[in-house]
Amino acid sequence: MKFTHRIAGVAATTACAALCAPVSAFAEEAGGASILIPKMAEFVPALIAFLIIWVVLAKVAWPQILAMMDERSKRIEESLDEAERTKKQAIADRKASDDMLTDARRQAADIVLAARQDGEAERQRIVAAAHKEAEAIIAKAHRTVEDERQALYADAAASIADLSVSVASKIVEKTLDEDGEQRRLIERYIKEAGSLNASN
Amino acid sequence: MDAFSKLPEAINELVAEFSSDPVFGTLDAGLTQYSLWLLIAAVVLLIIVGVFVKKQTLVPKGVFVNGVEYVVEYVENDVAKGVVGTDWRRHFPFLATIFFFILVNNFIGLIPGMKPGTGAIGCTAALALVTFIYFIYFGCKKHGVLGYLKSLAPAGVAFPMNVFVWVIEVFSLLLRPITLAIRLFCNMFAGHIVMGSFSLMATIFAQPLLEHFTAMNAVGALPSIAWLLILLIIYVVEFIVAFVQAYVFTVLAAVYIQIAEADAH
Numbered sequence: 155m156k157f158t159h160r161i162a163g164v165a166a167t168t169a170c171a172a173l174c175a176p177v178s179a180f181a182e183e184a185g186g187a188s189i190l191i192p193k194m195a196e197f198v199p200a201l202i203a204f205l206i207i208w209v210v211l212a213k214v215a216w217p218q219i220l221a222m223m224d225e226r227s228k229r230i231e232e233s234l235d236e237a238e239r240t241k242k243q244a245i246a247d248r249k250a251s252d253d254m255l256t257d258a259r260r261q262a263a264d265i266v267l268a269a270r271q272d273g274e275a276e277r278q279r280i281v282a283a284a285h286k287e288a289e290a291i292i293a294k295a296h297r298t299v300e301d302e303r304q305a306l307y308a309d310a311a312a313s314i315a316d317l318s319v320s321v322a323s324k325i326v327e328k329t330l331d332e333d334g335e336q337r338r339l340i341e342r343y344i345k346e347a348g349s350l351n352a353s354n
Numbered sequence: 355m356d357a358f359s360k361l362p363e364a365i366n367e368l369v370a371e372f373s374s375d376p377v378f379g380t381l382d383a384g385l386t387q388y389s390l391w392l393l394i395a396a397v398v399l400l401i402i403v404g405v406f407v408k409k410q411t412l413v414p415k416g417v418f419v420n421g422v423e424y425v426v427e428y429v430e431n432d433v434a435k436g437v438v439g440t441d442w443r444r445h446f447p448f449l450a451t452i453f454f455f456i457l458v459n460n461f462i463g464l465i466p467g468m469k470p471g472t473g474a475i476g477c478t479a480a481l482a483l484v485t486f487i488y489f490i491y492f493g494c495k496k497h498g499v500l501g502y503l504k505s506l507a508p509a510g511v512a513f514p515m516n517v518f519v520w521v522i523e524v525f526s527l528l529l530r531p532i533t534l535a536i537r538l539f540c541n542m543f544a545g546h547i548v549m550g551s552f553s554l555m556a557t558i559f560a561q562p563l564l565e566h567f568t569a570m571n572a573v574g575a576l577p578s579i580a581w582l583l584i585l586l587i588i589y590v591v592e593f594i595v596a597f598v599q600a601y602v603f604t605v606l607a608a609v610y611i612q613i614a615e616a617d618a619h
Contacts, residue, residue, distance in 0.1 A: 189475065189543070190536065193374050193381045196476025199389040203396040204455055204481060211454075212447035215403045219426060220446065222410050229412065 311344040360558050368550045372543065374474055392471025395459040402458070429453050429604065437608035445611055448488060452481060453604040460542060460596030464589070472599075473542040475535060482535035485607045493614030502614070530610060534603060541599050545592045552588060556581040 318340050374386040385393075406422045414420050429450050434442035438449075456472055463470020471477045493502040506527060507520035556578045563575040 189373060190539075192476035192479040192535075193386060193474070194476070195376055195379060195381045195384045195386050196374060196389045196392075196474045197480050199385060200392055200471065200477035200480035201484065203393055204451075204484060207396055207399060207455060208448065208451045208484075210400065211403060211451050215407050216447040216450055218407055219410060220430075220443070222412065223423070223427070223430075226412055 311341060314344050315340045361555065364554050364558060365551055368554055369547060372473070372547060372550070374476070386474065386476075387469055388471055388474035388477060391462060391469045392459060392474075392477050394468075395462045395471050396455070398462065399454055399458040403454070425454075425457075426450065433601075433604050433608050437605060438612050441615065445492075445608070449604050449608055452485065452607060453600050456481065456538065456600040456603055457597065460600060461593075463542060463546065464592055464596060470542045470546070470596075472538050473546055475539045478535040478539040479531075481538070481603070482531035485534060485603075485610065486531035489607070489610040489614040492611060496615045505616075530606075534606060538599050538603050541595055545588075545595055549585060549588050549592060552581050552585040556585060 459471040
């Protein structure tokens, strides 16, 4: 309303000024200079046309156009601010994720190291146990061999004693008492001979 | 040369054609050919702005919308904000309307067969008068009538001298609408006269060749090529002039508004 009043005021003043202007009186008599004298047939339509267009555009067009351009500027400004905020957030997130990644890598390295240490300890334990078991098996085998060797010696001594007594009986044609003194002597002899052989 | 002898008469006829003639009514009450084209330009302007408002979106698309918006932004930034200053929004409707009104009129006049509304002093005087009353109104509104009249003289000048300066400033003030009107009119009128003259010369020199094809006439028609080339160059220059004159008128209007509303001269 205020704007319409203002335009109406300007229009009224313009119309008064136009009517007061003594233009047509000069137009006919000024000759070549008459092109510089406004003709009412041009002045009035131009004035009315301009005032109407001014009012129409000022009411309908320019506020809407400016509002749209202002809205665009505002949106662009907001978008730039938002982009700036997003960029900062992205940088912060990236830093956080980098930190997390570094931490995870460190933890993974620690876990791998611990696993290696555990594995090494287990390996050493298994090897030690295997060694111990092998030594036990070897010792047992040694013992078994020794026992069998002892048994063999005992059997061999008995056989040799019997054979010797038998041979001696045949030589002296006299049956020696198999459970007697001669037999004990022979057995003692064989035992001594066996111990000498074993120590060698 | 026969063509040169015909030239003064043809130029006189051309200038006479550019004089205002009533299409209907008389020169006092009616419409001249300039008024008619001015009204057509006014309708074209309304259509252009109407279509623009309808098509304008938050993200401008298309040559038309971008082009009009570019010009609107130009007026907003270079004229309204750049000259008027912080109070630009209040004066933008007037400045934008006057700029587009003159621009469309000037461009319409560049279409062959049409005339610019701004090619008649009556039309430019109307625009200048509205501008004059507009800035006087806002000057008086800001300072009061007496305050505005007093503000015409620069502050700080001693008594007898400031009266003398005030009288000069009043004359300067009254000359503003006259210079606004005459500058725009003369530029458009003279530009069209020059273009018309060169097209006439091109026609006059080529006419014998078109009537009778002889070697002599062909040689005589050779300057027509030069006149046509010059005409083309002037035509391009006139496009620039059409824009520049709309800009100059609007910028001066903005300057006068700014001076009228300024706190101290």
